[in-house]
Amino acid sequence: MTAQLPLLLEPSELARHLDDEHLLIVDLCKDQVYDQAHVPGAVHLDFKRLLAGTQPAPGLLPDDRALSALFSDLGLTPDTFVVAYDDEGGGWAARLLWTLEVIGHHRYAYLNGGIHGWLAEDLPTSTEPGEPEPSDYQVGPHDPKANVDLDYLLAHHRDPDVVVWDARSEEEFAGVRAFAQKAGHIPGATLYEWTDAMDKTNNLRLRDLDTIRRELADHGIQADKQVITHCQTHHRSSFTWLVGKILGFKDIRGYAGSWAEWGNHPETPVEKPE
Structure with a gap:
């Protein structure tokens, strides 16, 4: 099982854990950024799947059926440790982590600086799309304090x-x-x-x-x-x-x-x- 990494995760520390079991790295960068360079093994996620998208409040959460499908597609299990990053300073990565908090999954971290922080340390990158192993994740009761x-x-x-x-x-x-x-x-x-x-x-x-x-x-x-x-x-x-x-x-x-x-x-x- 992946160790409990710090919530604010430095690129050099993530680099030491890329082969950890149950580690899921989620990239929420723009498509073209992901295609050009991403953290090895990272799975790309379209941020729109984190939003209900309905007017007048498009930022509301999707329903549990949609969330269950999303996290099943990502291969989430109770043992999965999620690391999220993006190319804009943390907004979309944080939206994913907040959603995990809402559904009661607390094993997560944010990559400090996102892809910019990773590249600045001259760490390895990949252009090969990450392929998650789908799971059957069912969203349960929401955390009322999230x-x-x-x-x-x-x-x-x-x-x-x-x-x-x-x-x-x-x-x-x-x-x-x-x-x-x-x-x-x-x-x-x-x-x-x-x-x-x-x-x-x-x-x-x-x-x-x-x-x-x-x-x-x-x-x-x-x-x-x-x-x-x-x-x-x-x-x-x-x-x-x-x-x-x-x-x-x-x-x-x-x-x-x-x-x-x-x-x-x-x-x-x-x-x-x-």
């Missing part, structure tokens, strides 16, 4: 022990740009844009974790709170969910409906800066 729905957020977004982490851009938060009927943000939400945690000078690896932790605390996003993170479709905020997990937050949840659902719902309150 995902919140609209009703939960409506009831709790103003609770003093809850902080809503908005991972969108400053323009979206302020209501200057809108991709829904309503513009602005959830009342009381705090903004920390998802790419602020990435080191753009170091192959999109995470920045120093203590620095990120201090910056989040300055925004009221702290480990002693229940943190609910969202963006437009829970793509960007899957990454901020992952950042919270890496920082050791014990109660961090994703809102899969995100602004696409909140901003198009007739009964949701909206706030904008004065």
Whole structure:
């Protein structure tokens, strides 16, 4: 059985485990990037399979039948250890890991820097498509602490022990740009844009974790709170969910409906800066 690797996995450490039994490496890069170079043995996954894709909230989870088919195609078993990466700094890789968290599969890691971090260390690559051995994976009960729905957020977004982490851009938060009927943000939400945690000078690896932790605390996003993170479709905020997990937050949840659902719902309150 594959050893329990750290949640934030460095490329050099993954390179030592490529032949481990029960290791499943999932590449969520663009098709052309995967075709050009990927981690040896990595299986390519189209991120669209992680989304319901239905309007007005395309970021909601697929139903359990679709999720069971997806993870069966990937060859997931209870013993599988999943390592995910992408070419954009972690958004789609994190969406896969968050989905695993939702279905109660906790054996997973994120490759720090994704394919950029791997290539920067001059590690071996492959152009041969990874071929998983299909399994018969059946999704069971969901973890209620991984995902919140609209009703939960409506009831709790103003609770003093809850902080809503908005991972969108400053323009979206302020209501200057809108991709829904309503513009602005959830009342009381705090903004920390998802790419602020990435080191753009170091192959999109995470920045120093203590620095990120201090910056989040300055925004009221702290480990002693229940943190609910969202963006437009829970793509960007899957990454901020992952950042919270890496920082050791014990109660961090994703809102899969995100602004696409909140901003198009007739009964949701909206706030904008004065």
